[in-house]
Amino acid sequence: xxxxxxxxxxxxxxxxxxxxxxxxxxxxxxxxxxxxxxxxxxxxxxxxxxxxxxxxxxxxxxxxxxxxxxxxxxxxxxxxxxxxxxxxxxxxxxxxxxxxxxxxxxxxxxxxxxxxxxxxxxxxxxxxxxxxxxxxxxxxxxxxxxxxxxxxxxxxxxxxxxxxxxxxxxxxxxxxxxxxxxxxxxxxxxxxxxxxxxxxxxxxxxxxxxxxxxxxxxxxxxxxxxxxxxxxxxxxxxxxxxxxxxxxxxxxxxxxxxxxxxxxxxxxxxxxxxxxxxxxxxxxxxxxxxxxxxxxxxxxxxxxxxxxxxxxxxxxxxxxxxxxxxxxxxxxxxxxxxxxxxxxxxxxxx
Numbered sequence: 001x002x003x004x005x006x007x008x009x010x011x012x013x014x015x016x017x018x019x020x021x022x023x024x025x026x027x028x029x030x031x032x033x034x035x036x037x038x039x040x041x042x043x044x045x046x047x048x049x050x051x052x053x054x055x056x057x058x059x060x061x062x063x064x065x066x067x068x069x070x071x072x073x074x075x076x077x078x079x080x081x082x083x084x085x086x087x088x089x090x091x092x093x094x095x096x097x098x099x100x101x102x103x104x105x106x107x108x109x110x111x112x113x114x115x116x117x118x119x120x121x122x123x124x125x126x127x128x129x130x131x132x133x134x135x136x137x138x139x140x141x142x143x144x145x146x147x148x149x150x151x152x153x154x155x156x157x158x159x160x161x162x163x164x165x166x167x168x169x170x171x172x173x174x175x176x177x178x179x180x181x182x183x184x185x186x187x188x189x190x191x192x193x194x195x196x197x198x199x200x201x202x203x204x205x206x207x208x209x210x211x212x213x214x215x216x217x218x219x220x221x222x223x224x225x226x227x228x229x230x231x232x233x234x235x236x237x238x239x240x241x242x243x244x245x246x247x248x249x250x251x252x253x254x255x256x257x258x259x260x261x262x263x264x265x266x267x268x269x270x271x272x273x274x275x276x277x278x279x280x281x282x283x284x285x286x287x288x289x290x291x292x293x294x295x296x297x298x299x300x301x302x303x304x305x306x307x308x309x310x311x312x313x314x315x316x317x318x319x320x321x322x323x324x325x326x327x328x329x330x331x332x333x334x335x336x337x338x339x340x341x342x343x344x345x346x347x348x349x350x
Contacts, residue, residue, distance in 0.1 A: 024232060026299045028074060030308075032231045033290045035073070036066040037312045039090045040287060042099055045316050046089065046106060046120075050266050054324075055106050058135075059120045062090035064261035067286035068193055069094035071234025072161060076242060081129050081151065083144040084163035086121035087193075088133025091163070095128040103319035109326035115337065116329045131160075138164065138171030141190070145177045148188035148251075159245045161238075163191040167198025169212060178251075182219045185250035189241045190216075192253070193228070195260045200272045216253035228258030229284040259284075 043061045050059045062069075065087075072082075073094040084091050093099060097113065105112030106120055114124050124132040131147055134140040144162030151158040168174070169192060181188055192212050196203055203210050216223035222244065227233040234256060241252035259281035263270045294300050300308075 022293070022297065024235070026297070029290055029294050029297075029299055032067075032070045032074065033287070033294060034308055034312070035070045035094050036231075036287045036290065037308065038099065038315060039066045039069070039093050041312050041316050042093060042102070042319070043089060045320065046103075047262065047266065049106070049320070055108060055119070057119045057121070058086065059106075059266045060087040060264065061260070061262045061266070062087055064281065064285070065193060065195060065228065065258045066090060067231040068163075068191070068228050068234055068256055068258055071231035072191070072238050074231070075235040075238035076159065076161065079129065079156070079158045080242070081131050081144075081147050081158060081160040082163075083131040083140045083147065083160065084133055085137065085140055085165060085168060086133050086135050087165070088121065088123045091133070092123050092125045092128060092130045095125070095130050097123075097125045097128050097130065099315055099319040100322040103323040104326045107323040107326065108328065109323055110329045110333070111322070111326040115333065117333075117337070138168040138173055140164065141168065141171065142173045142177045144190075145181050145186055145188050145251075148181075148186045148245075149184065152184075152187055157246045158187070159242045160188045161191060162188055163193055165198065166192055166194040166196065166203050166212060167201070167206070169215060170206060174215075178216065178219045178221060178253075181251045182221055185248060187245035187248075188251045189238065189245065190251060190253045192255045193258060194255055195258050197260075197264065197272065199264045200268065200270075202272070211255070213253060213255035221251055221253050223253040223255065226254050226256040228256035229281075229286050230289060231286060 040063060043063045046059065047061055049055065069090045082091055082095060089102065092102060092113065101111060101113045102123060105114055105116060105118060105123060108116045108119060110116050112118070114122050118124065121133050121135045124130065134143070140162055141164055144160050148160035151160060180186070194203070194212055198206065203212070209215065211225065213223040213225050224237065226237040237254050241254060244250070244252060261278060261282060291305070294305070
């Protein structure tokens with residue numbers, strides 16, 4: 001069984017949602033809803049297309065975890081850097097990437113965000129400062145700290161956000177990185193997207209320390225648990241951590257509790273958890289929560305909500321059409337965008 005998170009609210013009553021008590025603006029809630037719904041529908045369509053064998057390789061969906069990326073995006077600056085693991089479709093969408101080029105990447109097409117060479121696990125968007133999804137478990141932890149160090153070295157006040165799953169925190173590189181990040185006060189925010197399971201092993205079966213926020217304490221790194229099913233809570237935690245980093249006070253570790261409604265990957269039979277457990281978390285759906293706030297505060301009419309739903313469907317449909325009509329990379333492109341040392345002794349032989 002996964003770690004029980006008593007701090008997560010199953011529902012938010014209308015009294016708490018009353019307009020006078022809301023901290024965030026109408027515009028913020030509408031953007032959260034649009035972005036989360038776009039991510040959800042993009043991922044649902046991705047799952048359908050994968051089953052239809054429109055593309056291959058590994059495929060990891062973000063369904064259920066959307067509040068983390070939209071809460072992070074609303075609390076950061078456009079110049080901040082972002083890096084994650086291979087469950088990476090949602091991050092660039094939340095940062096403003098065109099879903100068309102993301103879908104084209106899934107299809108392995110030339111118009112994709114990584115020119116069709118990365119696929120599902122290696123999205124990248126330099127213009128949006130999304131520094132990639134990474135396939136090696138935990139590798140992004142050290143690389144993300146390196147990106148943050150570069151920002152500090154260059155004298156900016158930008159922050160790097162490094163996301164990882166709860167399974168990745170078992171990697172030794174995490175501890176080396178945490179130690180160095182605290183010594184040098186690197187402006188990096190370590191985000192554990194804690195969905196209770198690695199590939200299929202619960203947190204309780206992998207560690208005696210089920211409160212993953214405690215991992216940062218031995219380095220005296222500020223650490224806290226965050227409700228990852230509510231974008232409000234994520235935004236607040238990210239904003240606090242980012243302000244600390246920009247002041248020169250160093251990194252923060254956030255154990256953001258969430259849940260993936262689908263399997264670890266498309267090939268996951270999900271035999272390690274019960275339907276009741278999944279349904280219990282579905283009751284905390286972040287999209288439903290935000291939509292309830294919008295309705296209870298009359299931020300949008302039902303017609304306007306329908307218009308957003310239509311826009312999202314149109315975006316996803318056009319993304320598929322764009323991908324399917326895009327060309328594959330030319331054979332010579334296999335040798336492009338690859339590091340090469342021109343004066344290497346044997347380079348002429350190739």
